[in-house]
Amino acid sequence: MISFDEARQVILDQARPLGRERVSLTEACGRVLAEDMRAPWDLPAWDNSAMDGFAVRSQDCQAAATLQISGYIPAGAQTHDRVEEGCAIRIMTGAPLPAGADAVVPVEEVAEADGTLTLTARVDPGQHIRRQGEDVARGEPFMPAGSRLRPDGINLLASFGQAFVPVFRRPRVAILSTGDELVELGETPAPGQIINSNSLSLAAAVRESGGEPLLLGIARDEVDCLRAKLAEGLKADILITSAGVSAGDRDLVREVLADLGVRELFWKVAIKPGHPTAFGVKDDCLVFSLPGNPVSTLMTFEFLVKPALGRICGGVDATKPSVRAVLRESTKKKKGRLQFMRVALTQEGDVLYATSAGNQHTGMVSTMVRAEGIAVLPADADRAEAGTLVEVHLLG
Template identity: 55%
Template sequence: MSKSFEDARTLILAQVRPLAVERVDLLDAVGRAIAEPLDAGLDMPRFDNSAMDGYAVRAEDCQPGTVLPVIGYIPAGGRAEPALRPGCAVKIMTGAPLPPGADAVVPFEETDSGDAAVTIHGKVKAQDHIRFRGEDITAGQRVMEAGTTLRPAEISLLASFGCARVAVYGRPKVAILSTGDELVELGQPLTDETIINSNSWSLAAAVKEAGAEPVMLGIARDNLESLREKLTAGLTCDALITSAGVSAGDRDLVREVLEELGVQQLFWKIDIKPGRPTAFGMKGAVPVFSLPGNPVSSMITFEEFARPALLKMMGHRQVLKPLIKATLKQPVKKKPGRTHFMRVTVFAENGELVVASSGDQNTGILRTMLRANAIAILSAERERYEAGEEIQIHLLDQVTDLAN
């Protein structure tokens, strides 16, 4: 039941569906996906207004050296009066409504800034420094599709339309379970034979970073009773992620218990490195990701498979990180037959993006993951990439330092 990288991810994304819609306060919607399209309820701007602090004028009245009497003042939030008479000017502030009769605004910097009268220093053209009604958005225009991620810009737009609450897709509760007799929890004493359960924390952090809600189930021991108890609890959540217990070892019982609990296993292995013993199944609408126990493999397989699925469950239209091209700093050799996920550092050099290995690619070397700011995706068919060759990568971080 081994799958290629592309087939495995396609199958996973075909299985999951967005969660139910809920309505939340505007600030609580940040980072979430809007659940319904948005049509503008009004024009933006709502009225013609000044783009600068200056003087509202008629362009035909203005030549360099022209002196115009100032007959009024309109602050931001003020009324568009008095109406502008021919041969006159009205002092106006940024955002203030344009008075009737005006067709241009002259910034203070292009005048002598007079109070009773103003001298125009330069040429003036009709429509200079005016923001016209509806020039940004017109009423009825589609401005947001369902599934759009609500960033600060989208929040600003919603607020501009008076939306105090917004319909968004739900956040999945994601159960996280580590397995193994060798594991101990944070704060428990270590012996020569035990390992701190760091996988639950890295996966919980990744789930939270993706915008979902982690539910820490703790550790299941390598016996059927413990696994049944923990996995049964995990299947009550919207998604379940396990680490370890799905390879070919005699004590790897996770798959057996999941099958007993009614999880339909859709694949067991993926032709990738690292992370080949990655399994995926469904229990009703609940996706179950069984990731490798190695911390590096666990993080990478979450990134490539679980994260996009969770984003789809949260209604996002964009669930895959964009692939970008970068130039290899040094040659790379790999065995054919598996897609390789190489931990790399991407940086700018002589005006182009360059990638270099972030260190030892052995999956037991966590520090290489710490140094990496991107993942290079190396084709299953290739055996060697040459220095100077372009490869495809995707960034790991939202904010990446690309300096040399």
Template identity: 55%
Template sequence: MPISFYEARQQILDTVPLLDIETVPLIKAAGRAVAEDITANQPLPAFDNSAMDGYAVRTEDCSKGTVLPVIGSLPAGEVSAGTAQPGVAVKIMTGAPVPQGADAVIPLENCKTEHNQITIMQTVKKGDHIRWTGEDIRPGDLIIPAGTPLRPAEISLLASLRQATIPVRRQVRVAVLATGDELQEIDELPFKGGVVNGNSWALAAAIQEIGAVPLIIGIARDNLPDLRQKVTAGLKADVLITSAGVSAGDHDLVRKVLEEFKVKEIFWKLKIKPGHPTAFGIREQTPVFSLPGNPVSTLLTFEEFVRPALLKMMGHHNILKPLYRATLTEPIKKKKGRLQILRVAVTLDPNGEMLVSSAGDQNTGIQRTLVASQGIALLEAERDFFAAGEKINIHLLGPSTAIGY
């Protein structure tokens, strides 16, 4: 009995396991999810330092029009040997430690400099242009919660705090298996009726895009011995994804072979379009996704079901893409009974509001429409018409999809 889009996704996320924790060098941690809460082991900044090129002073010596002699210069990386003396200024560069006793920095542009002395041109307040020890981060602060993916910003913070290694969840290894007698590899000579195995390339790219590791194990022909051999290899990975062979035709043997391997089927067939024959099961701790063979259906079902599952396995907490409300610029018709995964073109109006329209022919044999899409609209199963001007839910495709004006 087919189940709904949302039931299927929840069953998948309730089933897939978390992978083991490993510790990796910081340089290899980008994009990975932190496996444990990370707390600061030192303050940031580590010392009081100047936020500007200027002069370190004591505010009690400063008023507008005051003239102070300049008795030295502190470049970044050099520490003053003594304390700030009354009635003098010390030239200081951005990032240099503030001399003990100084409580403000006057920027170069806020004073007049001549003959090794400065004339103060503006009011000086305590703390002006000083970055105080620990004002950003204090020892013991929670700086990165478990499940957070490490972007360049997090990497910068960890490096600043001398965190050379980081605990992360292991990258999921995903076996990719295409099925069908009609398939041929990209570098083989074409034959009549042959179809290039683009699905394995597409799935491998989608797997890499989220920081997982694809393992392409080739093409299984439409016979039980070959399919058994390839499934045996695929089940050695953390996850197995098959494409094609899960419908009800004479040559659709994938479900039969998976049953032989004691893969427990969680569901088969969904109330969605495209992607109706999608199946999901598990063998011990190894999830198995059986996706439709049509290239568009393969990628869309990966996007909506497999992608969040792999992210969960790798310890990510935010695994579903955010939904945005966008305005339809044209009417959309569909049949009731199935949620439609609609490929949409996304633009912004002059006010920055999202506008969406069909990206083209929604036939699942048309790959060009998916290439032209910046987003996906999830059109409710119980409705058959969406009017122009109506707001609908969409999410964007890809990690860096750009929206045009």
């Protein structure tokens, strides 16, 4: 049995980014850039108006001054107009600033009549003007490799005409649930049977973390069935199994993986839940064998699989942020194991409190749903006392 930190380091040592590919900008949201992006031109490309209003010379704009309206520049126009002394040119948002102008007066700050305008507010040089290159200058790196693309990044890339972008390839993640008691979603469970919910939650978690889930269905607790399913899963970049890794006489996953050439790097981690987790490699495929209780499956994915997915997807941190919170109540735990406790969070003044979200049994998925975070209770004690400050990984 190894510690949580040791297990995670062993996993991360095996996780490396995959190859690169170019994808269309419409398909790029959520992907991770594989190259630094530099601006091919200034943004904005020219000085332009930030408001609907009038382009003016600020020196002509003393209090209550009256100016002659001498022209009109709509958005999208090219202009050779010039603002002459005592004049103003009507201008729309985004339109290029005419020569001679050093300010824009919004329409709300003038009184207009008979081709003239009278100023009703102070005018400062440079007001309401977007200067060429003030957002991003030509040649400037505006998005580094390793950035996960969000809608705002898509907007910026589109502004620079990037129809296709270089990204890291998404890992293909094969998911296999094991157990004679399982039936697929849509089937009616007979007495003693349960629906294969783990595959669906793992697929959702993989997709949320940037991978492409490949559902392999259910493998029965029988060597030949397991061998066929696991052999198929080993063709992926990552194989995740749930159940069949404890010490029972029908827990055959590790045995069959070994027969298929998987080199096991550890089995059993000093955590609760998730103690019987195993991890191995075959060629370039990473193999995670997770416990079968639903909460154990989700917890070990969150803390062991997800960091590896982030690295494989291009080095991004795929884990949720964490905060520090004060435990509301004391709780017993197993000494020698790091414990993950599902908690609800409440803020009182400057203090954030963590309270148990309910029954902590690893079959109680509803407690996971109600939880807002996972409190990490240190391994070196058999009790966590009320008032203790603990790290809480946020969910959602």
